[in-house]
Every structure is written in structure tokens, then in C-alpha cells.
Amino acid sequence: MDYTISNRMSALRGSAIREIFKYAADPAVISLAGGNPNPELFPNEALSDIAAEILREQPVTALQYGITEGYMPLRQAIRERLARVENIGTENDDLIVVSGGQQGIELATKCLVNEGDTVIVELPSFIGATNAFRSYGAHLVGVPVQNDGMDLDALERALAENNNVRFIYTIPTFQNPMGVTMSIEKRKKLYEIAKKNGVLILEDNPYGELTFNGVKTPTIKSMDTDGIVMYSGSFSKILAPGLRLGFMCAPRPIIQKMVIAKQVSDVHTPMLPQLLATEYMKRYDLDALILKMRENYAHKCKTMLDAMEQYFPSDVIYTRPGGGLFIWCDLGHGLDTFALSKKAIEQKVVYVPGNTFMVDMDQPTSTLRLNYSTMSDEKIVEGIRRLGVVFGEALK
Ligand SMILES: Cc1ncc(COP(=O)(O)O)c(C=O)c1O
Known part of the structure; x- marks a missing residue:
């Protein structure tokens, strides 16, 4: 064989x-x-109570197939949270619930990257993402990270030297693996550089809410008046990773294609975790x-x-x-x-x-x-x- x-x-x-x-x-x-x-x-105790009640009172919603975009009340709750906490979301954006932020990154890559296309990544970067890019034959170009985020001179050089760049992947806040945060000045400049070059940004922000002193730097997506930023979020680090719940908020044409890619991959994110997160946010104080x-x-x-x-x-x-x-x-x-x-x-x-x-x-x-x-x-x-x-x- x-x-x-x-x-x-x-x-x-x-x-x-x-x-x-x-x-x-x-x-x-x-x-x-x-x-x-x-x-x-x-x-766990709150989730255990909610799970028992969901399975008793909404068994069909929890156990039947759901829609690929995600459980509607959860999408609504995420949209509201994104607007309130991160100032994210325009009428040109759409949102898909995914099986962990990892899946959102993979599906976006599947939809946007042809073999041989370039993806610019931070150096160092999260291996789950870089491996997703590799698995679609992307050519990875690394841009060093400084204490205040990406080296933007190196980014401009990378953009000048590679003409088929599909997107710039960044973890601007409490970066994995470095723990550093991109300054607001660099975020604005990165946005302008990407716009000037006609290149998308994939902003990955699973750690943004875990700020020690409560100070939050505005997300790049919150500056997105031109529809160039895809924003990946996750419940893994603010609720529980085993639920496998993440989401992507991005320009509608990208999300629409990601919905089809997700149908091919796993049809939809499991319903029980989606209901759990929705009810948790309704009944308890996630903040x-x-x-x-x-x-x-x-x-x-x-x-x-x-x-x-x-x-x-x-x-x-x-x-x-x-x-x-x-x-x-x-x-x-x-x-x-x-x-x-x-x-x-x-x-x-x-x-x-x-x-x-x-x-x-x-x-x-x-x-x-x-x-x-x-x-x-x-x-x-x-x-x-x-x-x-x-x-x-x-x-x-
Ligand atoms: C930077 C970054 N992005 C995305 C993820 C994926 O998280 P999940 O798929 O659990 O939402 C992780 C997980 O460690 C991460 O560190």
C-alpha cells in the first residue's frame, strides 16, 4: 500500500x-x-447547571444540526460584546462562529491563499497559525517583533520584495509567544501600510481581554473603515478552551466563503458549547x-x-x-x-x-x-x- x-x-x-x-x-x-x-x-459549576437545563429544556436545539454561520443568539451576543468591548463591527462586516480561533485562521487561509502566495507573519509567531498557512502552501515571510510590536521598516521591505502577499498575520496584543503589545502608533501605521499596499490584515486577538492593569490598546479592527481587517477572537482564554468556540469578524465576502469552507470542514460548530456560552453570558457576568x-x-x-x-x-x-x-x-x-x-x-x-x-x-x-x-x-x-x-x- x-x-x-x-x-x-x-x-x-x-x-x-x-x-x-x-x-x-x-x-x-x-x-x-x-x-x-x-x-x-x-x-464549571455554572456551566454544569446550564448544561443540565439546556439538555432538559432545549434538547432539539442542542442536539440537532445547526446552521454553519453559528447559533444566532450567540452571534448576536458576540456582535454586542465586540461593539461594546472592542469597538468592532461595521455594516460591511459579517461574523462566523468557528470551532476555536484556530479554525477561523485555517478557513480564512483556505479561502484566500493559493499555493505559493505570500503570508507575512511576525517573527516569532504562533505555530498553530504558521502551520495553517504552511498547510495551504503559503510562502511565509517573517517580520521581527520589537518590544512595541512589528518592525514596520522590515514590514515595508517585505512588502516591496514580495508582490503576491495575501495578508499580514499579527497578534498585536500580549503576543504569543513574546507577551509584547503593539503600540497604538504602530497599529495606525500598520493599517496605513496595509491599505497602501492593498493587503489584508489578519488580527488575532485571543489574549486581548487578559490585561493586568485594565489598560487596553485599541484593536486594529476598530480602525477598519476600509474593510481590510479580518479579526479572529476566541472564548478559549476567557471562558474555557475545551468548548472549542471562536469567531471571525471580517468583510462579508470573506465570511460568506468561509461559511462554505466550514461546511466542507465540520458543517457547524457543536451546538451544546454554543448554547452554553450564550446562556453563560446571559445569566452570569463574563466581565x-x-x-x-x-x-x-x-x-x-x-x-x-x-x-x-x-x-x-x-x-x-x-x-x-x-x-x-x-x-x-x-x-x-x-x-x-x-x-x-x-x-x-x-x-x-x-x-x-x-x-x-x-x-x-x-x-x-x-x-x-x-x-x-x-x-x-x-x-x-x-x-x-x-x-x-x-x-x-x-x-x-
Ligand atoms: C495566538 C493564538 N491564536 C489562536 C489560538 C487558537 O485558540 P483556540 O483555537 O483555542 O481559540 C491560540 C491558542 O493558543 C493562540 O495562542
């Missing part, structure tokens, strides 16, 4: 994060590798839950940063996020954090090596991503202490 894999998929490598999860399953291992939300913050998350992650982030200050060699550079789930470190000195991760595993602590988030994953890098959302305070401090020893040894 011929098991040859398609060209489209054969070049794709599984996420190193999933590989690392194998080690993370060992309870003795301290995992600073994942990107999972803190499960203590899941509103209050998000406030609890902000406080929890702000505390954990500070715990990790304080430990890094204490235990890391003094010339290790790292970001100081204002929200989200990640800290990005650069050990410098030509160190290879992928090779070094094996030493860390021996000390029973795991992180994600930076090469995972690069366009060229084979290039060694001295960078790595740390996550603070899932471990206890004690484990965060102990994990950082152990990493400090490993990095200190490597830098000797």
Missing part, C-alpha cells in the same frame, strides 16, 4: 509543544511550556470572570518575573508582559535553546524552545517561551530556580 503523504502535509512538523507535553504529563515535571489557561478559573483571570495571571506573571530576577543569570533578556500568558527570554551568547531543553528536562522542567515559533525552525536560536498560567506559585518559583541553574551552567 502506498502511504505517501500529500505535498501539502508532508512538509508540516507537529508542534514541539505537543511533544513537550509528553514530558509534562509526568507529575514530577514542572511545565512552563504549555499555553493552557488556569483550570481553577473555569466556571467579572475575566477580571478574576486578569488578577490571577497578573499575580502569576509577577511571581515568575520576580523569580527570574532572583535566579536567572543577569544578562538574560526577557519581556515584561502587560497581560496574556507568556514571557519571552533571550539567553544570547549563541546558545541553542532546543539543545538546552534536554538539559532542562533532566532537571524536570520544560519550556518551549524559540525555534518552534520561527519561519525556519531548523535555525538554532537562543530564545525560549515561558508560561505562568497553569503551575502553582511554588512550582513557578522552583521551575525558574532549576532553569536558572541550567542556564547558568550553559553560560559558564
Whole structure:
């Protein structure tokens, strides 16, 4: 039998994060590798009550096929929330509910990118998205991220050198993996650059609500008077990721084609999670839950940063996020954090090596991503202490 894999998929490598999860399953291992939300913050009792009631009182809506665009009351609730919280939505935009933000990114790529077309991505960027682009044969061009977001001079060069760019993919707020946020000045300039070049922007914002001090930078989509921004959102980090609920708000012709692409993919997002989220938002205070998350992650982030200050060699550079789930470190000195991760595993602590988030994953890098959302305070401090020893040894 011929098991040859398609060209489209054969070049794709599984996420190193999933590989690392194998080690993370060992309870003795301290995992600073994942990107999972803190499960203590899941509103499981509320969801359990709502689920029982939905299945008792609306069994047909919950269990029958639904429409591909998404459960109407949920689409309405998302539209209202987007307008209120992010100032998003014009009459030229439409909205589709998807099975996690990941699916929205994939479907948009399927609808817009022909093999060989260029997609500009931040360097580093989220591997779920870069792999989605790769799976449709996109040519990826990386633009470095600075502490205030994309290097826009490098972006202009990338646009000048590649004439078939379909879109610019950005995670402007509490970026994965760097934790940094694009300044409002850069957002405005990015919008103008994209407009001038006739290129779409895919703004991915799963972490925007997780601001530690309540300060929010306006989304790029909120500036979209020309219909050039696709906005991807998610309930994963503000409610629960296992519900697999995300949404895309974008110009109507794109959403209309994504609806057809979704019919091909999974017909519609499962109804029970859609009803759960709708009823949760109706009966409970989602903003209050998000406030609890902000406080929890702000505390954990500070715990990790304080430990890094204490235990890391003094010339290790790292970001100081204002929200989200990640800290990005650069050990410098030509160190290879992928090779070094094996030493860390021996000390029973795991992180994600930076090469995972690069366009060229084979290039060694001295960078790595740390996550603070899932471990206890004690484990965060102990994990950082152990990493400090490993990095200190490597830098000797
Ligand atoms: C930047 C970014 N975008 C999108 C996603 C996808 O999230 P989901 O499919 O759970 O909505 C993630 C998940 O970690 C992410 O970090």
C-alpha cells in the first residue's frame, strides 16, 4: 500500500509543544511550556447547571444540526460584546462562529491563499497559525517583533520584495509567544501600510481581554473603515478552551466563503458549547470572570518575573508582559535553546524552545517561551530556580 503523504502535509512538523507535553504529563515535571489557561478559573459549576437545563429544556436545539454561520443568539451576543468591548463591527462586516480561533485562521487561509502566495507573519509567531498557512502552501515571510510590536521598516521591505502577499498575520496584543503589545502608533501605521499596499490584515486577538492593569490598546479592527481587517477572537482564554468556540469578524465576502469552507470542514460548530456560552453570558457576568483571570495571571506573571530576577543569570533578556500568558527570554551568547531543553528536562522542567515559533525552525536560536498560567506559585518559583541553574551552567 502506498502511504505517501500529500505535498501539502508532508512538509508540516507537529508542534514541539505537543511533544513537550509528553514530558509534562509526568507529575514530577514542572511545565512552563504549555499555553493552557488556569483550570481553577473555569466556571464549571455554572456551566454544569446550564448544561443540565439546556439538555432538559432545549434538547432539539442542542442536539440537532445547526446552521454553519453559528447559533444566532450567540452571534448576536458576540456582535454586542465586540461593539461594546472592542469597538468592532461595521455594516460591511459579517461574523462566523468557528470551532476555536484556530479554525477561523485555517478557513480564512483556505479561502484566500493559493499555493505559493505570500503570508507575512511576525517573527516569532504562533505555530498553530504558521502551520495553517504552511498547510495551504503559503510562502511565509517573517517580520521581527520589537518590544512595541512589528518592525514596520522590515514590514515595508517585505512588502516591496514580495508582490503576491495575501495578508499580514499579527497578534498585536500580549503576543504569543513574546507577551509584547503593539503600540497604538504602530497599529495606525500598520493599517496605513496595509491599505497602501492593498493587503489584508489578519488580527488575532485571543489574549486581548487578559490585561493586568485594565489598560487596553485599541484593536486594529476598530480602525477598519476600509474593510481590510479580518479579526479572529476566541472564548478559549476567557471562558474555557475545551468548548472549542471562536469567531471571525471580517468583510462579508470573506465570511460568506468561509461559511462554505466550514461546511466542507465540520458543517457547524457543536451546538451544546454554543448554547452554553450564550446562556453563560446571559445569566452570569463574563466581565467579572475575566477580571478574576486578569488578577490571577497578573499575580502569576509577577511571581515568575520576580523569580527570574532572583535566579536567572543577569544578562538574560526577557519581556515584561502587560497581560496574556507568556514571557519571552533571550539567553544570547549563541546558545541553542532546543539543545538546552534536554538539559532542562533532566532537571524536570520544560519550556518551549524559540525555534518552534520561527519561519525556519531548523535555525538554532537562543530564545525560549515561558508560561505562568497553569503551575502553582511554588512550582513557578522552583521551575525558574532549576532553569536558572541550567542556564547558568550553559553560560559558564
Ligand atoms: C495566538 C493564538 N491564536 C489562536 C489560538 C487558537 O485558540 P483556540 O483555537 O483555542 O481559540 C491560540 C491558542 O493558543 C493562540 O495562542
